[in-house]
Amino acid sequence: MTAQGKRNVLGVLVDATDYTSATEQVVAAARERRPLALTALAVHGVMTGVLDPAHNARLNSFDVVTPDGQPVRWALNLLHHAGLTDRVYGPTLTLHVLRRFADEGLPVYLYGSTEETLAKLIPALERMFPALKIAGVEPSKFRAVRPGEDAEIADRIRSSGARLVLVGLGCPRQEVFTYAMRPLLDMPLMAVGAAFDYHAGLLRQPPPWMQRAGLEWFWRLGLEPKRLWRRYVILNPAYLTRLAGQKTGLWKARPPAPATERPATFAV
Numbered sequence: 001m002t003a004q005g006k007r008n009v010l011g012v013l014v015d016a017t018d019y020t021s022a023t024e025q026v027v028a029a030a031r032e033r034r035p036l037a038l039t040a041l042a043v044h045g046v047m048t049g050v051l052d053p054a055h056n057a058r059l060n061s062f063d064v065v066t067p068d069g070q071p072v073r074w075a076l077n078l079l080h081h082a083g084l085t086d087r088v089y090g091p092t093l094t095l096h097v098l099r100r101f102a103d104e105g106l107p108v109y110l111y112g113s114t115e116e117t118l119a120k121l122i123p124a125l126e127r128m129f130p131a132l133k134i135a136g137v138e139p140s141k142f143r144a145v146r147p148g149e150d151a152e153i154a155d156r157i158r159s160s161g162a163r164l165v166l167v168g169l170g171c172p173r174q175e176v177f178t179y180a181m182r183p184l185l186d187m188p189l190m191a192v193g194a195a196f197d198y199h200a201g202l203l204r205q206p207p208p209w210m211q212r213a214g215l216e217w218f219w220r221l222g223l224e225p226k227r228l229w230r231r232y233v234i235l236n237p238a239y240l241t242r243l244a245g246q247k248t249g250l251w252k253a254r255p256p257a258p259a260t261e262r263p264a265t266f267a268v
Helices: 019-033 045-052 053-059 070-080 090-102 115-128 149-159 173-184 195-198 210-214 216-223 225-248
Strands: 003-009 012-017 036-041 064-069 108-112 134-138 165-168 188-191
Touching: 003 053, 003 070, 003 115, 003 225, 012 019, 012 070, 019 064, 019 090, 019 173, 019 188, 036 090, 036 195, 045 225, 053 090, 053 173, 064 149, 064 173, 064 216, 070 165, 090 115, 090 195, 108 115, 108 149, 108 173, 115 134, 115 173, 115 195, 149 165, 149 173, 165 173, 173 188, 173 225, 188 195, 216 225
Parallel strands: 012 064, 036 064, 036 188, 108 134, 108 165, 165 188
Antiparallel strands: 003 012
16 A cells, blocks of 8 residues: 655645555545545646635645546656556546445445436446445535535435445535535545546546546547636646746745635535
8 A cells, every 4th residue: 555645736735645545544434433535636626726725725634635637646756756656536446445335335325416417327336336335315406505404414414324425516516515514424525526427427438548648638628628628728737837836946835724614605
């Protein structure tokens, strides 16, 4: 296992870790019935923190932040000599975790996305992991939380008997939800990005060579140009510029202190 702790990437604290170590942290928290917040960040996720100090502070409070994208892994190796040989990609990490939960009989709760996506996702997961126990499913409301609704959501999750919540709300909404709900739950929460869509068969995975080369963004851009062009055309060069600045010392990427206060509102 590789677990070198958190490292500063443009002011966002990212774990120099691998699939085995990240999976073990989630499973251990579930067994011990304690909260844990995990997210997997690609360039977009890191830059969302860079451009929003309050969100950066929330990210820096997460228990585990994995290098979802190859450019984030490269940054860990370039800046901190982490020696990571692979990224820890959210959709793949999700499968690693679900395999362990199925083996150990630990139930999971699926939160987010649409009813249509979840209707396709559940049988797909059951085919992959016949022993998997899905304790509950709840689609996104696509609106801000109402007063007291966060406690109601937490009650439903706890009452289901779940030992893990997979959160698929999209970046950065899923990270804010995970951060806000962690104090209300005695189990790990994983913000898993597009994992719901990928495993439901609604998004096509890029070829392995594109994933290894860090070109997944180019694949996604080709599939959804109108929605994603700003994310990649603007944020990718900004990421590389700031990375060069941090490496050369021309820019001091100072991580903000981890946030401690729950947000007044967030998306559910």
